[in-house]
Amino acid sequence: MNARVSQVMSQAALSSTAFAGNALELRGVTKTFGALAALTDVTLTVKPGERRAVLGSNGAGKTTLFNCVTGDFLPTSGAIRLFGEDVTRFPAHERIRRGLRRTYQISLLFTGLTVTENVYLACRGVSRGRFSLLRPGRSDVLMARARELIDAVHMTAARDTKVSELSYGQQRQLEIALAQAGAPRLILFDEPAAGLSPAERADLVAILTGLPSHIGFIIIEHDMDVALRVAETVSMMHNGRIFKEGTPREIESDAEVQELYLGGGHG
Ligand SMILES: Nc1ncnc2c1ncn2[C@@H]1O[C@H](COP(=O)(O)OP(=O)(O)OP(=O)(O)O)[C@@H](O)[C@H]1O
């Protein structure tokens, strides 16, 4: 790691650990679509650096929860605070500026460009922000940072490969690299293991557990094995509500959870 990059990274780590409050707070968040309540009175707190899994059956409201946090949806009622600031009505880009990321869909990758070019562009994109630690024009620093992110998602050997030639699993790994461009403090992963082989899932677990400790994340995941291995805390959702929170061990052994979720023939 060169000195400039390591300085940038330690500044990013400092700016996040310096925050003593909660990374994310939802208070009584409700989201309705016509007559359907996708979220009902959801209250959730995530600490800086915390790794939380959100589990629940199809249609439980997990992705809607993410969409309210990112600003893709405005909640019908309730409040959302990000690093102590009320962002309930903020547009998505204002939340990104405050260190929030989510993994993107495959379609947002530049398929005609290489892995390195994609990550470099993501780093350059976020470096234009007013609060950025990286100034535009520092292409050597950006390239070094891009290389680091590629190494961190185990794609060193594929760094000159075009996205269109990557496997599906590699594309998902690349999305995790892109989500780390800039100085994220909280990343939302929506089913990152979906469609991955067992070997790719093991790799994903290593990538997620290897994220810098100041970066917190929330992972929605149907693969309990992946979710419970990467998370420190778990929120269980059902019918738009969080009905249980605990450690992976508590959740695994909970009778109600087993009946509703594990025993439900969930795929
Ligand atoms: N934009 C929308 N317009 C109307 N209804 C929606 C919209 N987004 C989600 N819903 C509905 O809200 C409910 C919760 O959906 P959501 O996508 O949040 O579930 P989920 O827990 O992510 O499910 P899955 O595990 O299948 O991804 C569902 O009944 C869904 O049909």
Ligand SMILES: [Mg+2]
């Ligand atoms: Mg979903």
